[in-house]
Amino acid sequence: MLTDYHVHLRPDDEDTPPERFFTAANAERYRVVAEERGIAELGVAEHVHRFKQSLEIWQHPWWRKWARDDVDDYCAFVREETDLRLGIEMDFVAGREDRIAAFLEGREWDYVVGSVHFVGDAAVDLEGTEWEHVWGRGDRPERVWQRYFETLAEAARSGLYDIMAHPDLVKMWGRQRPQPDGDLRRYYDLAMEGIAESGIAVEVSTAGLRKPVGELYPARPFLEMVLDAGNPIALSSDAHAPDHLGAGYEQAVEVLGDLGVGEITVFEGRERRMEPLG
Ligand SMILES: [Zn+2]
Ligand SMILES: [Zn+2]
Numbered sequence: 193m194l195t196d197y198h199v200h201l202r203p204d205d206e207d208t209p210p211e212r213f214f215t216a217a218n219a220e221r222y223r224v225v226a227e228e229r230g231i232a233e234l235g236v237a238e239h240v241h242r243f244k245q246s247l248e249i250w251q252h253p254w255w256r257k258w259a260r261d262d263v264d265d266y267c268a269f270v271r272e273e274t275d276l277r278l279g280i281e282m283d284f285v286a287g288r289e290d291r292i293a294a295f296l297e298g299r300e301w302d303y304v305v306g307s308v309h310f311v312g313d314a315a316v317d318l319e320g321t322e323w324e325h326v327w328g329r330g331d332r333p334e335r336v337w338q339r340y341f342e343t344l345a346e347a348a349r350s351g352l353y354d355i356m357a358h359p360d361l362v363k364m365w366g367r368q369r370p371q372p373d374g375d376l377r378r379y380y381d382l383a384m385e386g387i388a389e390s391g392i393a394v395e396v397s398t399a400g401l402r403k404p405v406g407e408l409y410p411a412r413p414f415l416e417m418v419l420d421a422g423n424p425i426a427l428s429s430d431a432h433a434p435d436h437l438g439a440g441y442e443q444a445v446e447v448l449g450d451l452g453v454g455e456i457t458v459f460e461g462r463e464r465r466m467e468p469l470g
Pocket of ligand 2: 430
């Protein structure tokens, strides 16, 4: 079994309205590519910030820029016009756990993908002049990484999520941003305090291969720590177009095989089960 759950039906671009992308025909384009690539379990997880109801959780300028669509229309579309699993990529916003829970509770997800894209108000993976960026404040890389991995622990521990997405996203820029020196496991340890305790499924994401860093998320030493703790693995590409589906999976499956992972997680109605990998 191969899965791709962390999938977006459209690029993160302006002019990507739901009437063009949340259609049975577009879902079918994804299903066709997934079938060609041997991916039987396919689901979608649109970014929360694309929905106007996200502003009930957080009024960050980045969210206010994007929040336009109706989340219940999205859920109805996925359920009624596609055979895809229904998920959402839900940011962790510290201090807004109750509002996130209220947003999630009213809707029938198959799974919820939890992401840390912001440390406090500062974005990890976005550049722009209208919002703060983690690298724009003159903090030392040690401080940025520490806060990022502490936030990841908090997200896992919140119990809001089924899958922890792109666990070391902070490395996304590769050499374009400063990185702490030495053995990075001291940062992964900070996250593991929450991840191990929560039992959350941890995403192995091939999206990092498309980014400046050019690596899988998470780094192999981090993945080893996740496996030592006994957390299960979820496999996804973070596709934003049909051709991204399953991209880089040979590499991901090889690494997982090397580390003795024989099973991956499958979700339905927020219930988790394990299926053989491959
Ligand atoms: Zn993400
Ligand atoms: Zn995503």
